[in-house]
Amino acid sequence: MKLLMSVNTSWNIVNFRAGLVRGLQAQGYEVVVAAPRDRFSDAIERDLGCRFVDLPMRGHSRSPATDLALFSRFVRTMRIVRPDAFLGYTVKPNVFGSLAAQLAGVPCINNIAGLGSIFNETGPTARIVAALYRLALRRSKRVFFQNSDDLDLFVTRGLARPEQAGLLPGSGIDTVHFQAAPRRRDRKSVFxxxxxxxxxxxxxxxxxxxxxxxxxxxxxxxxxxxxxxxxxxxxxxxxxxxxxxxxxxxxxxxxxxxxxxxxxxxxxxxxxxxxxxxxxxxxxxxxxxxxxxxxxxxxxxxxxxxxxxxxxxxxxxxxxxxxxxxxxxxxxxxxxxxxxxxxxxxxxxxxxxFDEQLVIDRYLAALDAVLTPSRTAENDRGARARRA
CATH class of the missing domain: 3.40.50.2000 (Glycogen Phosphorylase B;)
Structure with missing residues (x-):
């Protein structure tokens, strides 16, 4: 099974999602990453063993023409990669990647990792972003949030349905890599x-x-x-x-x-x-x-x-x-x-x-629920081919 994971920087994948990528690979998933190329892109291929697709995007752009071009790039990427599921992170992939996935008939699992400042605003930009989220997430199989405040806001505003929404402990943390360290000081040291x-x-x-x-x-x-x-x-x-x-x-x-x-x-x-x-x-x-x-x-x-x-x-x-x-x-x-x-x-x-294994387990459960019909159909086709 092939997963397409998209986020607005390669840096984000290497620093925040590496544990999840390895956890998915350990269960037999092939992970393809679509993100803008930066100095961390090579590490996605070299260290994580993922296929990398350079997908330029301007995270802070509010230009309709720029966003339409990004949507077209996502549509093209879906045709080339042909994933079994799409995992979206950050605003642009969650919106335009999910819309492209819907067009291609690819199930989506989204991750809303904070809302920044846009949802504190009341002007037209905030209304447009809310409308885009509502459109993009309407067919998502699962929408993960990193805190209950964001989950409640999306459900209350009708941007996600209660049955779609799930809570994650942030992006999780590798408690082996980040081990407890004794303080290297005495009380005479500078605090x-x-x-x-x-x-x-x-x-x-x-x-x-x-x-x-x-x-x-x-x-x-x-x-x-x-x-x-x-x-x-x-x-x-x-x-x-x-x-x-x-x-x-x-x-x-x-x-x-x-x-x-x-x-x-x-x-x-x-x-x-x-x-x-x-x-x-x-x-x-x-x-x-x-x-x-x-x-x-x-x-x-x-x-x-x-x-x-x-x-x-x-x-x-x-x-x-x-x-x-x-x-x-x-x-x-x-x-x-x-x-x-x-x-x-x-x-x-x-x-x-907050151990990252909690995040990995919830993604695996969501993918299992989403992809089980596909696996069953694939197994049935294989069985018929063997009998023939």
Missing amino acids: TFVLVGRLLKEKGLAELADATRSVRREHPDVRVWVAGPLDSRNPASIAPQAMKRWVDEGLFEYLGVLDDVRPVLEEADCVVLPSYYREGTPRALLEAAAMGRPIITTDMPGCRDVVDDGVNGFLVPPREIPALAGRMAAMVKASTDEIAQMGQRSRNKAMRQ
């Missing part, structure tokens, strides 16, 4: 916070800068590391000039883009993500939890699923700088034992609720 992720305005970078400035008045040695891409093509991205100002002021140390975040997480005392973005389940928080780090994040969809307030970290209201500064200061003042206990609870929660 280090770290934020890892796409550096969008709605990830709360400006709020974190203000909170850090406040915390530094009492704890001048506190250090904040920031890692992730600055995407000048995305209007929602933090401007490089803003990052430079924060770095020059001494509020942040910017680490750039990391291929492996584990060494940084090992050195960090606490992971912070003051996001007011509609996250799915933030991968950075899953990585932090798996490695046994306490977390400070916002009481927002997706973020709050990873943190039990006061147990393995703290939840703060979005965009509330005094609350964020207060929780950062409380973390700095916590004893070594308190930090260690919070970290262990993070690790326990990651293993119990």
Whole structure:
């Protein structure tokens, strides 16, 4: 059985879906990946053993002509690959890939990994996106969500039917690759916070800068590391000039883009993500939890699923700088034992609720339900051919 998996970057497949790809392959599925070519595309073929189809797409484009061209490319890809099922991720593949799959009679399984900012808007763009989702998902066999808030929103607005909708523990996390790491510090060391992720305005970078400035008045040695891409093509991205100002002021140390975040997480005392973005389940928080780090994040969809307030970290209201500064200061003042206990609870929660095997098992169950009639028909044809 052949699966076509599509997402808006090859980077996403390598960093977020590699475990799922290997799990599907272990059960005999052939996985073909359609995504724009980037520096991670070769790894899809070399390391994951997938056939790669270069499918250019502009994730932030709102041009009807560009989207129509993308739909045509998906239609052509369906004809060439002839998959038994389509697995869609991110907005463009979920919409235009699913529509092309429907046209080709290919069953779809979709994954809605967060809603970003578009569903916070009320203008025509938000209405168009909702209409496209409603059209694209109407014949999907399964629509997975990464948090219950997004699932409820789609069902309430009629974008997905209750019987289609299913909940996943984010993209899952490999708790062997991301192992618990002891803190490499004593109480005389500099307390280090770290934020890892796409550096969008709605990830709360400006709020974190203000909170850090406040915390530094009492704890001048506190250090904040920031890692992730600055995407000048995305209007929602933090401007490089803003990052430079924060770095020059001494509020942040910017680490750039990391291929492996584990060494940084090992050195960090606490992971912070003051996001007011509609996250799915933030991968950075899953990585932090798996490695046994306490977390400070916002009481927002997706973020709050990873943190039990006061147990393995703290939840703060979005965009509330005094609350964020207060929780950062409380973390700095916590004893070594308190930090260690919070970290262990993070690790326990990651293993119990977010292990990637849970995601793999739910995909396998969905595929089995979708493809069982096809397998039966295929077996019947084989049996008739043998008898002949």
